């Protein structure tokens with residue numbers, strides 16, 4: 001016990017020392033600071049989510065559209081001003097992604113340069129290679145995985161359900177099959193070596209990316225032998241093997257595959273979990289959604305592409321859920337290549353910037369009753385006219401947004417055939 005007290009005191013002293021020595025650049029003096037002490041205190045109380053940060057500092061996010069934090073010896077500004085955010089997303093060359101090495105050397109070692117973290121010509125090349133694979137989504141894999149999930153649910157007899165765990169198992173299996181043609185079989189056999197390695201490493205490592213790399217190395221070897229799915233992996237491997245058009249090296253392939261796992265697994269699992277939670281506590285909305293599904297699908301649990309498209313209310317639910325609980329509540333950091341004028345300050349060039357969609361999605365000046373779950377607000381609305389950044393924006397918009405939307409719709413349709421289960425799901 002005394003050892004842990006010693007560690008806690010040492011950490012506090014280190015944070016205080018670092019904070020006192022942090023020289024605030026002139027341009028940042030007028031930007032409100034979320035102190036390191038506040039962050040530490042919130043972490044101890046386990047109230048350190050982006051939602052809590054908004055509650056604690058809403059006044060400053062609303063007034064200035066920006067707050068600052070001092071993390072790992074660096075000032076980071078979080079921007080929640082919708083006009084500035086729009087401008088930043090439309091001008092990726094002026095607001096490029098910060099080099100991953102600068103803020104997370106460990107991640108950088110394992111993820112290298114990839115489509116999420118690169119800029120300029122390298123990013124364009126990666127995006128060009130990956131983009132076509134997301135145009136045709138093998139829907140039947142989602143359906144199959146959704147039905148597997150239903151089998152698992154049926155076997156859980158009147159016991160509490162770990163929603164997040166189940167959704168993570170579902171999305172890992174779905175991503176494995178649709179993107180890499182590989183069945184992790186996490187739903188049916190959560191004790192298989194892939195899954196146990198994953199769980200062990202998740203427990204041991206703060207950063208699970210190292211795990212993903214190990215796992216993917218195994219998978220690439222397996223999949224190179226039997227590639228014929230037309231999936232993302234196949235497309236990327238083809239690009240590597242084409243001598244005349246060597247678009248990706250082996251290392252680039254590995255780095256990009258890793259980032260797909262990272263970008264595509266937890267994000268959709270989070271979205272599905274919060275959506276199920278919202279439906280469990282809003283029975284009237286649940287009923288309305290169910291009526292839509294039953295009306296369009298009848299008693300079939302396998303939706304066609306046309307049927308999926310007509311699920312208008314389900315679509316609204318999905319967007320409203322992502323508004324309230326954006327799976328990516330702070331985007332990957334950018335670096336200012338020129339001074340940035342905010343309402344009450346000028347942030348100097350060189351500063352690291354985190355776009356903070358949570359602040360935009362919950363702003364009472366932008367959304368009526370932002371804390372209320374009202375799917376109808378997305379009815380007949382053009383997303384481009386809304387202050388909605390669930391999937392980012394501009395040319396760096398999420399590459400997997402359609403992939404995830406279809407996955408969510410299918411899972412949701414399947415869930416409708418197990419209605420009572422949803423009704424009893426609870427989350428802390």
Ligand code: HEM
Pocket residue numbers: 115116117127179260261263264265267268271322326327328331332333389390391392393395396397398399400401403404
């Ligand atoms: C609910 C699910 C998802 C959400 C909410 C989400 C959200 C986002 C957001 C907000 C960004 C922009 C980040 C930024 O500008 O810094 C992004 C980028 C990206 N996402 Fe997703 N995402 C989801 C699912 C997926 C899936 C399933 C994949 C792939 C399998 C994926 C792959 C990517 C990639 C590659 C990028 C980088 C695009 C680029 O910079 O050109 N995402 N995502």
